Amino acid sequence: MKYSSIFSMVVTIFILTGPSLAQEQARLGDLVIERPWARASIGTSRPAAAYLTIRNEGEESDTLLAVRTPLSGKAEVHAMTNDSGVMRMGPAGPVEIPAGGEVSLAPGGLHIMMMKLQAPLVKGKSIEVTLKFERAGEITITAPIYGPGATRPE
Amino acid sequence: MSTGGIDANGQVDRDGPPESEPMRRSLSRLRTVRHILWGVILLAGVGLGGFELWHRTRPDPNPTAQEMASSIVANFTLSTHTGATASDATYRGRWLLVFFGFTHCPDVCPTGLATIAQVMDELGPEGEAVQPLFISIDPERDTPEAMAEFVSAFHPRIVGLTGATEAVAAAAKNFRVYYERVEDASSPNGYTMEHTTSIYLIDPEGRFVKPYSYSATSEDIADSLRRKLKGKGQI
Numbered sequence: 001m002k003y004s005s006i007f008s009m010v011v012t013i014f015i016l017t018g019p020s021l022a023q024e025q026a027r028l029g030d031l032v033i034e035r036p037w038a039r040a041s042i043g044t045s046r047p048a049a050a051y052l053t054i055r056n057e058g059e060e061s062d063t064l065l066a067v068r069t070p071l072s073g074k075a076e077v078h079a080m081t082n083d084s085g086v087m088r089m090g091p092a093g094p095v096e097i098p099a100g101g102e103v104s105l106a107p108g109g110l111h112i113m114m115m116k117l118q119a120p121l122v123k124g125k126s127i128e129v130t131l132k133f134e135r136a137g138e139i140t141i142t143a144p145i146y147g148p149g150a151t152r153p154e
Numbered sequence: 155m156s157t158g159g160i161d162a163n164g165q166v167d168r169d170g171p172p173e174s175e176p177m178r179r180s181l182s183r184l185r186t187v188r189h190i191l192w193g194v195i196l197l198a199g200v201g202l203g204g205f206e207l208w209h210r211t212r213p214d215p216n217p218t219a220q221e222m223a224s225s226i227v228a229n230f231t232l233s234t235h236t237g238a239t240a241s242d243a244t245y246r247g248r249w250l251l252v253f254f255g256f257t258h259c260p261d262v263c264p265t266g267l268a269t270i271a272q273v274m275d276e277l278g279p280e281g282e283a284v285q286p287l288f289i290s291i292d293p294e295r296d297t298p299e300a301m302a303e304f305v306s307a308f309h310p311r312i313v314g315l316t317g318a319t320e321a322v323a324a325a326a327k328n329f330r331v332y333y334e335r336v337e338d339a340s341s342p343n344g345y346t347m348e349h350t351t352s353i354y355l356i357d358p359e360g361r362f363v364k365p366y367s368y369s370a371t372s373e374d375i376a377d378s379l380r381r382k383l384k385g386k387g388q389i
């Protein structure tokens with residue numbers, strides 16, 4: 001009796017702390033959000049970027065419609081296009097996550113652009129990012145903040 | 155030569171002034187046509203020449219290293235992030251890794267500078283002969299102080315360079331770097347920049363050697379640099 005209550009307590013603690021320990025993956029319906037991370041901002045006047053991978057394990061495609069974070073006045077998914085060595089950046093618009101496929105937001109490609117920062121993104125802390133999908137709905141994930149020179153999830 | 159009229163071939167055949175009124179009119183029409191034709195040829199020539207010129211001054215979409223080497227002049231006179239004046243001559247004797255960008259760049263410039271920082275870490279003591287330079291193409295926002303704040307976040311060896319609008323434009327032109335201001339309401343100060351993202355390698359004599367693609371890994375660049383350093387150019 002005593003042991004089983006301790007056991008259930010441990011299990012409960014594990015379940016409660018589990019999501020924050022295992023931030024590299026979060027699930028929303030058929031969607032799995034993996035390895036989210038953000039780059040530390042250098043001051044607050046400069047925009048910051050966050051990255052993650054979205055995997056669709058379902059049989060129907062879904063679409064990432066919008067993103068938001070509490071630290072930025074405005075957040076948007078941006079795409080980089082390489083025009084013979086000249087990089088141009090602009091809003092990506094709705095991003096389709098094909099059935100059985102995945103979309104990676106990674107440096108030099110798609111990124112969550114955080115503009116009008118209200119506070120700097122500090123290395124070692126984390127930032128909440130809310131993703132809104134057409135079918136699956138909304139999910140808020142926690143992205144660890146790495147140094148300004150990070151190029152991939154650690 | 156009769157008194158005039160039209161012969162069997164329908165040709166005007168007549169005495170007196172060689173050009174009758176209708177003939178003068180048709181001849182002048184011919185002359186007009188000829189002028190127009192010459193005009194078209196001239197315009198085509200000017201157009202082709204202009205295109206050729208534009209083609210030559212515009213950055214080549216896929217220039218070979220040789221084509222670039224013959225046109226890139228690694229000349230600049232700018233201000234370092236500590237406020238000192240620096241020109242290409244300041245760095246003679248060292249291999250330069252030159253990257254153009256701006257500090258309000260959220261994705262490409264941090265990634266490029268991170269790659270360069272990793273290259274310097276990988277080279278270790280060998281990297282003494284290599285000087286990484288980050289040249290701003292956004293002098294309006296990139297004061298030496300802003301450059302200092304930015305480059306120091308990546309690697310202590312990176313020198314940030316900025317300057318007056320004209321000085322920056324001259325440096326970019328010499329390196330054949332394209333950049334353009336793009337209005338964007340959500341960006342700080344209402345604009346962002348588009349720019350060439352290659353990393354340029356300059357030898358210790360100040361000559362352009364090759365560009366590394368923005369997507370090159372730090373391992374690739376470090377390996378390439380090690381080969382160069384082991385060659386003749388090591389100082």
Ligand SMILES: [Cu+2]
Binds near residue numbers: 078079113260
């Ligand atoms: Cu962006």
